[in-house]
Amino acid sequence: MTELVNTSMSSTVHNWTSDHAIDGNVGPDPDVCNCCSGTQxxxxxxxxxDMGKRFPVNLITVYSRRNEQTFQQLTDFQLYFANGTMAYSYVLIGNNTRKVLGSKHELTFPSVVTRYIKIQRPGILTLCEVRVYKGECPVGTFGDECLQRCHCADERACDAITGHCQSPACKTGWIGIACNKQCPQDTFGDKCTETCFCAEGTCTNNYGICHGKCRSGYTGSHCNEVEVIKTENKTDVRSSSEYRSAQIIGVAVGGSTAVLFVIVAISFIIYKYRKRNSTSDSKHDYATPDITHAQVETEYDTLDNLNDNQGQGNNSYENERVSAF
Structure with a gap:
């Protein structure tokens, strides 16, 4: 590793300080090269x-002093990792993870994100060189110190820097290039295409489970099924509150219609009655009097009658005049 690091150890012997274990010199022997770290x-x-920050580590090589079988100053050592909390976790070293080539102990394991590495054993501990190799972020992580999470389908890894998933899709409930964004509120499932209607909060982004009751008008395990209200004549797809409101409105409308019909009927009867009375009165007030034959003969003379009367009058006049003279 090329990062600036700090080293320490439980004790020091023969000026074999802790920094000698990372000076790049693997030995052959601390008595000759003064290039190893040793304790009492x-x-x-x-x-x-202390590597200064967290790194994904997947390979560590540890070099013992020459003739380790004789000195036994690295035999059965234990390896510990820790993050910033200094709470160390033991790393099991078995035949599958350790490979010994002379004085070189090669330890391989899946990437482990760590900042501190500790090597310890009972008795004297002598280390001629320790080399730590940076690996890829563990599956499901990316970014600086592998602190960001990606959720790629099929448990595939994402790019260590960008987080871009190698798989063509995200896990259920996740979206985005790095599959690191949860479904928005009230959505869930593959590509967040499903909808839920929880009374409080939102449902789980993967399977759409509501932690509590559904909103009014919805039911089902995902609170996304419209509640069905059944009546005698039909099935009404409404909430119970909406159904009660509809009943109230129906009664009001029906009652108003009945009242209106009665008013119209009464008005029509009154109109017909008044019209009949009006017609009867008109005939009585403006009827033409009957003209009898006698009245015609008395009041109206014909031309013949008038001439006859006039002739009679002239004769009388003539008679009266003759008589006078």
């Missing part, structure tokens, strides 16, 4: 490196 004999001796 103690119940537990340890050496530690």
């Amino acid at each position: 004999n103690s119940q537990i001796s340890w050496w530690m490196v």
